[in-house]
Amino acid sequence: MVKAWGSSTHSITDQDIPVINLILITINIIMSKKAFAVIAGVGSGTGSSLARRFAKEYPIALLARNPESYEPLVQEINNGGGKAIGISTDASDEESIKSAFKTIAEKYDNAPCAAAIYNASGGFVRKPFLETKIEDLEKGWGVTVYEHEPSRNWQWPY
Numbered sequence: 001m002v003k004a005w006g007s008s009t010h011s012i013t014d015q016d017i018p019v020i021n022l023i024l025i026t027i028n029i030i031m032s033k034k035a036f037a038v039i040a041g042v043g044s045g046t047g048s049s050l051a052r053r054f055a056k057e058y059p060i061a062l063l064a065r066n067p068e069s070y071e072p073l074v075q076e077i078n079n080g081g082g083k084a085i086g087i088s089t090d091a092s093d094e095e096s097i098k099s100a101f102k103t104i105a106e107k108y109d110n111a112p113c114a115a116a117i118y119n120a121s122g123g124f125v126r127k128p129f130l131e132t133k134i135e136d137l138e139k140g141w142g143v144t145v146y147e148h149e150p151s152r153n154w155q156w157p158y
Contacts, residue, residue: 035112036061038104040091041120042070050117055082058114061104063089091120 037054040063041047047062054060055077062070062084070086077084085107090096127136 034059035114036104036108037115037117038063038101038113039117039119040064040089041118042073042086043121047117047119048073050119051077051084054115055080055084059083059108059111060085061100061107062086063091063100065090091118 035058037058038061039047039051039054042051042062042064047064051060051062051073060077060083062074064070064086065088067086067088074084074086085104087100087103089100
């Protein structure tokens with residue numbers, strides 16, 4: 001007899017064994033796949049800091065438009081004993097995001113996603129305030145706010 005929640009009991013029979021084995025196998029498969037983290041928008045600041053921190057616990061996927069933004073960091077993490085991949089991705093383009101997640105699924109064997117961080121931005125305006133034009137501000141808002149829309153629908157697996 002096996003005592004379950006409360007005071008009820010259930011006898012495990014030979015018919016229960018295949019189901020229990022299937023549950024244990026499924027749990028083992030799920031637990032054996034190490035979850036990964038994905039960070040969209042990796043540059044020299046916040047994205048890199050987040051990547052270094054998450055790489056201590058998880059394999060990570062770094063997404064940026066230009067390989068120059070993620071390649072040194074991928075090399076640093078991999079050389080330091082972590083696991084990282086970089087994927088050229090336009091975070092404002094849903095097809096680009098889908099393609100990136102397909103690549104991640106292949107590289108990380110359909111492992112679960114522990115965290116997805118959207119850190120993409122449109123750059124900084126480096127002008128005195130009174131010389132700043134609306135077009136300067138719109139560029140930053142375009143990526144940081146408006147282009148964030150496709151990432152709201154991130155789903156795993158993609």
